[in-house]
Amino acid sequence: MAEDFKIGTGSKEERYKLLFAQAEAMLRDEGDEVAKMANLAAMIHLSFGFWWTGFYRVVGEELVLGPFQGPVACTRIGYGRGVCGTAWREEQTIIVEDVEKFPGHIACSSLSRSEIVVPVWHNDEICAVLDIDSERLATFDSTDKLWLEKIVALLK
Ligand code: SME
Numbered sequence: 001m002a003e004d005f006k007i008g009t010g011s012k013e014e015r016y017k018l019l020f021a022q023a024e025a026m027l028r029d030e031g032d033e034v035a036k037m038a039n040l041a042a043m044i045h046l047s048f049g050f051w052w053t054g055f056y057r058v059v060g061e062e063l064v065l066g067p068f069q070g071p072v073a074c075t076r077i078g079y080g081r082g083v084c085g086t087a088w089r090e091e092q093t094i095i096v097e098d099v100e101k102f103p104g105h106i107a108c109s110s111l112s113r114s115e116i117v118v119p120v121w122h123n124d125e126i127c128a129v130l131d132i133d134s135e136r137l138a139t140f141d142s143t144d145k146l147w148l149e150k151i152v153a154l155l156k
Pocket of ligand 1: 052073074077083084085104105106107108109115133
């Protein structure tokens with residue numbers, strides 16, 4: 001199984017198609033949220049070779065660090081703070097082409113240049129966000145948004 005999840009090849013669309021099918025198969029029989037988030041983070045991270053890929057879970061008034069792949073990250077983010085807290089408050093995916101131009105961006109790593117944050121919905125409420133950081137500018141676009149929203153919907 002592990003060798004299926006090396007850094008992918010092909011177009012972004014092709015990689016996401018394969019990743020979605022693999023994620024669907026992997027998560028189908030698992031009921032535990034944390035286990036599902038952990039494997040999703042690993043699969044996404046390895047498929048694309050991102051800098052940091054992980055989840056922050058809604059716990060009370062804060063986002064708390066969940067399963068992730070990559071360097072050590074900040075553990076708590078307030079509602080409306082940073083890109084993650086803003087995606088939670090605005091209830092929508094946020095794409096940041098250049099993190100230095102996003103007011104209030106929280107820099108967990110100075111090497112992160114661009115970012116996407118995708119809300120995870122459960123029973124009409126946001127229960128977590130998926131956060132992905134890239135070392136390159138403008139890595140994420142509407143294709144990432146479309147597929148990552150489909151992929152996190154598998155967590156339901
Ligand atoms: N950059 C995020 C913080 C989390 S780290 O990137 C892992 C933000 O501004 O919310």
